[in-house]
Amino acid sequence: MTTSIESEIEHARRGRTAHTAVELSGVGKTFGTGTGAVTALRGIDLRVAHGEFLCLLGASGCGKSTLLNLLSGLEEPTTGTVSVNTARPSFMFQEAALMPWLTAARNVELPLQLAGQGRGARRERARELLELVRLDGVGDKRPHELSGGMRQRVSLARALAAATSTDGSAQGGAPGLLLMDEPFAALDAITRDVLQGELLRVWEATGTTVVFVTHDVREAVRLSQRVVLLSSRPGTVVREWSVDEHGPELHDEITGRLRQVITSHAA
Amino acid sequence: MPPELVERQGGSSTDDSAKALAGLDALDTPTVNRVPWWRRASSSVLPPVVALVLIVVIWQVVWASAVLPEFKLPAPMAVWDSFLTIVADGSIWSILWTSISRAFLGFAIALVIATPLGLLVAKVPVVRSAIGPLLSGLQSLPSVAWVPAAVLWFGLTDATIYFVVLLGSVPSIANGLVAGIDQIPPILPRVGRVLGARGLASARHVLLPAALPGYLAGCKQGWAFSWRSLMAAEIIAAGPALGIGLGAYLKNGSDFNDIAAVFSAVLLILVVGIGIELLVFRPLERRVLRARGLALS
Ligand SMILES: Nc1ncnc2c1ncn2[C@@H]1O[C@H](COP(=O)(O)OP(=O)(O)O)[C@@H](O)[C@H]1O
Numbered sequence: 001m002t003t004s005i006e007s008e009i010e011h012a013r014r015g016r017t018a019h020t021a022v023e024l025s026g027v028g029k030t031f032g033t034g035t036g037a038v039t040a041l042r043g044i045d046l047r048v049a050h051g052e053f054l055c056l057l058g059a060s061g062c063g064k065s066t067l068l069n070l071l072s073g074l075e076e077p078t079t080g081t082v083s084v085n086t087a088r089p090s091f092m093f094q095e096a097a098l099m100p101w102l103t104a105a106r107n108v109e110l111p112l113q114l115a116g117q118g119r120g121a122r123r124e125r126a127r128e129l130l131e132l133v134r135l136d137g138v139g140d141k142r143p144h145e146l147s148g149g150m151r152q153r154v155s156l157a158r159a160l161a162a163a164t165s166t167d168g169s170a171q172g173g174a175p176g177l178l179l180m181d182e183p184f185a186a187l188d189a190i191t192r193d194v195l196q197g198e199l200l201r202v203w204e205a206t207g208t209t210v211v212f213v214t215h216d217v218r219e220a221v222r223l224s225q226r227v228v229l230l231s232s233r234p235g236t237v238v239r240e241w242s243v244d245e246h247g248p249e250l251h252d253e254i255t256g257r258l259r260q261v262i263t264s265h266a267a
Numbered sequence: 268m269p270p271e272l273v274e275r276q277g278g279s280s281t282d283d284s285a286k287a288l289a290g291l292d293a294l295d296t297p298t299v300n301r302v303p304w305w306r307r308a309s310s311s312v313l314p315p316v317v318a319l320v321l322i323v324v325i326w327q328v329v330w331a332s333a334v335l336p337e338f339k340l341p342a343p344m345a346v347w348d349s350f351l352t353i354v355a356d357g358s359i360w361s362i363l364w365t366s367i368s369r370a371f372l373g374f375a376i377a378l379v380i381a382t383p384l385g386l387l388v389a390k391v392p393v394v395r396s397a398i399g400p401l402l403s404g405l406q407s408l409p410s411v412a413w414v415p416a417a418v419l420w421f422g423l424t425d426a427t428i429y430f431v432v433l434l435g436s437v438p439s440i441a442n443g444l445v446a447g448i449d450q451i452p453p454i455l456p457r458v459g460r461v462l463g464a465r466g467l468a469s470a471r472h473v474l475l476p477a478a479l480p481g482y483l484a485g486c487k488q489g490w491a492f493s494w495r496s497l498m499a500a501e502i503i504a505a506g507p508a509l510g511i512g513l514g515a516y517l518k519n520g521s522d523f524n525d526i527a528a529v530f531s532a533v534l535l536i537l538v539v540g541i542g543i544e545l546l547v548f549r550p551l552e553r554r555v556l557r558a559r560g561l562a563l564s
């Protein structure tokens with residue numbers, strides 16, 4: 001009797017999680033205790049579907065990075081629960097943060113190596129991923145020999161490798177979760193523009209779930225299917241927009257709302 | 268596949284984007300100016316050679332002017348002859364071997380002790396606050412200061428020599444490793460963690476390679492200190508059980524008032540010290556720094 005109920009619950013849970021890559025409920029994060037405590041996030045409820053491209057938008061210091069850290073498991077929430085139903089989440093930062101002593105290809109291989117994959121499979125996968133980010137032929141270069149945009153693409157390839165490295169059977173890009181913390185913020189405008197297009201192409205080709213943090217409304221609208229606006233101190237969800245359902249006025253609407261949020265903090 | 272993407276990314280725009288990317292890559296890739304090897308060699312070899320020749324010429328002139336008596340300042344040729352004597356009777360090989368083998372063995376033992384010690388000091392806060400200052404302090408204490416104590420403890424044996432060498436080089440190497448680890452940009456261990464590096468894997472794949480430049484600098488200094496300490500120990504602690512190394516050869520020259528032998532010993536000590544640095548440490552450091560784009564001009 002109990003087994004059938006359990007299996008029913010299990011079945012229901014599976015049915016739901018099949019579509020949910022990430023689920024946050026009532027998530028709060030407070031740094032420190034007592035008078036010096038900073039509440040970075042409060043009462044965040046958020047679901048991200050498998051294969052979805054979600055943008056977290058907000059002013060500086062509103063807890064965007066903290067939210068990504070919670071998703072990646074680098075930090076634990078103070079309240080609420082975070083559940084991630086994908087292969088290990090992988091991270092991309094504002095800096096490429098490549099290991100300067102490794103070649104581009106060896107950087108991409110690193111997460112696979114750490115996951116215990118054999119050398120041959122590793123090499124092959126790194127070659128594929130570098131080709132995906134259009135960097136075939138630079139695998140032997142060191143990070144300092146590459147431009148900022150190329151480094152960031154190597155970093156993307158590495159993140160994709162990490163997202164699909166959890167078990168050796170994950171072949172040819174089993175969908176993972178890509179957490180991106182203002183990855184293009186340090187690039188010049190032209191490179192940023194091209195890389196945004198590239199990211200969309202890669203996302204389309206790999207089917208990964210992407211949670212992309214930015215404070216640039218234009219970038220958010222261009223890239224994502226859904227934009228979530230966070231308020232500051234503590235960070236809470238103000239509103240979200242589904243990008244497909246809105247016309248060209250969406251950019252102005254979000255900008256207006258972001259401005260309101262920021263203005264409310266004026267002393 | 269998200270439907271709206273198909274509209275956004277038509278086939279031709281993907282092509283355009285590939286071309287734009289290729290163009291950007293071509294424009295932005297840092298260019299490297301390769302200096303031909305002969306020019307590099309001539310600019311790094313010529314100046315020291317000229318300086319050396321100048322020094323010998325000045326030496327010769329001062330000697331010829333006879334402002335200093337012969338027993339204080341020998342002629343360059345006299346020193347050369349003295350050097351040729353030990354080459355001719357073959358004793359130079361045993362002298363060099365005695366000292367260099369000791370220095371290498373001492374340095375190797377120092378590496379084995381200093382590496383885990385440095386890791387501990389860098390990563391364990393209690394250890395750092397307990398012995399960190401002591402380690403830096405020892406670096407500024409001339410290790411000759413230990414010779415008298417070592418002679419009393421170990422007598423005139425190899426143990427005395429190695430004890431002094433270790434006290435000279437261990438602090439440098441350990442401190443180098445600590446500095447190397449302290450200088451790792453914090454983003455790298457974080458990235459390592461996100462990529463799945465934990466514990467030992469993190470030390471092996473992230474921490475140690477990232478700290479390598481500092482560690483190598485420490486090793487280089489550690490070598491200099493170990494060579495210096497060895498010479499001090501050999502000069503002060505001479506005895507039949509210790510054989511004749513460069514230090515003892517120098518001491519003998521001094522005891523016999525043979526200024527030419529003293530000069531030839533000092534020059535040999537200098538040449539070996541510089542030689543090891545140029546042949547071993549410089550190329551190693553160059554390779555490590557060059558691989559990371561940290562040019563060593
Ligand atoms: N480790 C930490 N300790 C204390 N406060 C922190 C820490 N990390 C972030 N904060 C605080 O949390 C808030 C949100 O930070 P963050 O997530 O970095 O914002 P964002 O990425 O949106 O700019 C900020 O006010 C910041 O000062």
Ligand SMILES: [Mg+2]
Pocket residue numbers: 064065181
């Ligand atoms: Mg941030």
